[in-house]
Amino acid sequence: MGRHSCCFKQKLRKGLWSPEEDEKLLNYITKHGHGCWSTVPKLAGLQRCGKSCRLRWINYLRPDLKRGPFSQQEEDLIIELHSVLGNRWSQIAAQLPGRTDNEIKNLWNSCIKKKLKQKGIDPNTHKPYLDQETNNNGKNNSLIITSNDQKSHEKASPIQSPDMSTTTFEAFSNLFSPSLNSCAVAPSSTSQVVHNTNNGFLWQPDEFLSAPSELMRSDWHRHPTLQPELFWI
DNA sequence: AAGAAGCACAACCGCAGGATT
DNA sequence: GAATCCTGCGGTTGTGCTTCT
Structure with a gap:
């Protein structure tokens, strides 16, 4: 491992x-407050x-840090948030007062991941391993979005879907930040597919939960009426 | 009792992005 | 616009403790 440039300047x-x-x-x-961190030391x-x-x-x-072990409620919330946000630890930490991103990341890597695997759930996709195998063998060839792909999606340019329902689109886009005004639901006869026109990828409803975080309302979990499942029409 | 392996937590690193010059 | 600085993020590694053999 190398050393950060600022550490070369002096011992x-x-x-x-x-x-x-x-x-x-x-x-x-x-x-004094921290002010400029580079001058603090x-x-x-x-x-x-x-x-x-x-x-x-x-x-x-x-x-304001909360010391001590995580409660079951905190763990459940982390799992829920991870299913939505992926490895965005700082955003997950923002929903857990007194907890740090590092702490949550460590908990995830050392403990929660293992627990999910023991339950037969893939910690990356939050799906049962068996279901994934079934899906992969099936006809569905929609692109599966994972948290690791987020950067490329964020940079993609918007494309307007021609066949979306206006009503659905309005309801749906209300969930997202105003800057992302081109999200739509594109119902499919065979499977309910969400078309995110912000990046042009097709999502299955449950894959949608892995969308880039700026698409997601961070307070969904607090508002049952905003659960995304309501929009699978 | 001693060494190995596993685990949890702390800390470091590289990188990206924004602000400033 | 380019260069530099600073901050924040996520991945990775290091360290010390505990458990196992």
């Missing part, structure tokens, strides 16, 4: 933080890079 400490370092950082930020008297200080503050020293 900076790496590795675990000592209680003394924590105290210095905590005292400094409590008194110098002003706080620390031999660390600003990036390291920022991480330590966010993941460990922040006063």
